[in-house]
Amino acid sequence: MTTDENYKAKRKFERRVPRGDDQERLVCSDCGFIQYENPKVVVGSVVTFGDRILLCRRAIGPRIGYWTLPAGYMELNEDPETGARREAWEEARAAIQIERLLAVYSIPRISQVQLIYRASLAEPSFEAGPESQEVALFDWSEVPWKEIAFPSVHWALGHYRESRDQESFTPFSNPEGETGVY
Amino acid sequence: MTTDENYKAKRKFERRVPRGDDQERLVCSDCGFIQYENPKVVVGSVVTFGDRILLCRRAIGPRIGYWTLPAGYMELNEDPETGARREAWEEARAAIQIERLLAVYSIPRISQVQLIYRASLAEPSFEAGPESQEVALFDWSEVPWKEIAFPSVHWALGHYRESRDQESFTPFSNPEGETGVY
Ligand SMILES: [Zn+2]
Ligand SMILES: [Zn+2]
Known part of the structure; x- marks a missing residue:
C-alpha cells in the first residue's frame, strides 16, 4: 500500500513533539503537517x-x-x-x-x-x-x-x-x- | 488530537489517485506525501x-x-x-x-x-x-x-x-x- 512516491516523500518527516501535544509525532519538515500514526x-x-x-x-x-x-x-x-x-x-x-x-x-x-x-x-x-x-x-x-x-x-x-x-x-x-x- | 498547526497544514492536501494506486487519497500538494487514511x-x-x-x-x-x-x-x-x-x-x-x-x-x-x-x-x-x-x-x-x-x-x-x-x-x-x- 505504500508506493515509492510515498516512501520518498516520507523521508522529509522528522520526529518531534508538536506544540500543544505531549508525544513525539512525525512532522513534515517542509510544511509542518503532522502524520498521526494509529494502529x-x-x-x-x-x-x-x-x-x-x-x-x-x-x-x-x-x-x-x-x-x-x-x-x-x-x-x-x-x-x-x-x-x-x-x-x-x-x-x-x-x-x-x-x-x-x-x-x-x-x-x-x-x-x-x-x-x-x-x-x-x-x-x-x-x-x-x-x-x-x-x-x-x-x-x-x-x-x-x-x-x-x-x-x-x-x-x-x-x-x-x-x-x-x-x-x-x-x-x-x-x-x-x-x-x-x- | 488535531492541533491548529496540523489543521492549517492539512489544507494543502488534495484528493487524487496516486501513481500505482487505484483509489483517491489525500496527497500533499507541496511535497507529494500521501496521507493514507485508516479506520x-x-x-x-x-x-x-x-x-x-x-x-x-x-x-x-x-x-x-x-x-x-x-x-x-x-x-x-x-x-x-x-x-x-x-x-x-x-x-x-x-x-x-x-x-x-x-x-x-x-x-x-x-x-x-x-x-x-x-x-x-x-x-x-x-x-x-x-x-x-x-x-x-x-x-x-x-x-x-x-x-x-x-x-x-x-x-x-x-x-x-x-x-x-x-x-x-x-x-x-x-x-x-x-x-x-x-
Ligand atoms: Zn510536506
Ligand atoms: Zn506537505
Whole structure:
C-alpha cells in the first residue's frame, strides 16, 4: 500500500513533539503537517466449506508463495464484517457468510489489530484474485503447516479447530506470550 | 488530537489517485506525501464495582458535560486490553481488571471500530483525570440516561446488562440498523 512516491516523500518527516501535544509525532519538515500514526485494523476470516478450510497462496510480499487466510486492511467507512467479506471476495472470489467473531489478535510491534471471523461458503465457488497465486480448500490433515504465511494464521486455524462445535464463546486472543512476530 | 498547526497544514492536501494506486487519497500538494487514511480503533470498558457502573463526565468536546465510558484511541505498539486499562487510568484514575470482550461496535461514518471490554474494580478507588469533570459509580436505576455522551455508550450499557450473568458469549455488535451517529 505504500508506493515509492510515498516512501520518498516520507523521508522529509522528522520526529518531534508538536506544540500543544505531549508525544513525539512525525512532522513534515517542509510544511509542518503532522502524520498521526494509529494502529491498523486487519479484518479476515477462517472460511469453511463443510469440513474443509479455504486458504490463499500469496502472490504478493511479504511471504509470497505462503498460505494465508483471506484478510486485509479495513477500509474507511466500512464495518468490520463488510471488510472481511470484501477481502474474501478480493483474494479468493469467495462469497462468504460470516458466522461469528473468532478472535481479536494484536501485533503490537507493527501496531496491528486483527478481527478474525468464522465464516462459511454456501457452495465451493472460488478462484484466485489478483493478490493470490492459488486458492484451495484443505482438510485439516492436509493444511500446509510448514508453508503458512504468518503466526496469526496458525493461531486462527487452531482456535477455529478448538471452537468449531461451540455456538457461543468468548473470542480468542493471542496465545499466551505470543506477539505475532515471525 | 488535531492541533491548529496540523489543521492549517492539512489544507494543502488534495484528493487524487496516486501513481500505482487505484483509489483517491489525500496527497500533499507541496511535497507529494500521501496521507493514507485508516479506520481508528477505540478501546474502552464497562467498569463495575459490585453492581455499580463507573462513568466519566467529559471535560472535553465533543459532548462536554455528558457521561461516557472510559475509552479512547488505541496507541501505537499497544494491545487492545492494555489500551483499555490505560484509558481507564487516564480518565478515571481507575486500575481495572479486564474480564472479557463485551462488544465490537463500528461507526462507519467516522471510520471508527470500538472494542469494548467488561472490566471491574477491586476497590472503589478513582478520581477525575484531566479529560473528566467528574467520575462516579452508578446503580443501574441511577444511570443518567438523558446525559449519555454517545449512542455506543447506551449500547454498551445495555449489552452489559444483558450479558452480565453469562460467563461466555459472542460479543455484541451494533444494534440492528444503528450506525452510531448522533
Ligand atoms: Zn510536506
Ligand atoms: Zn506537505
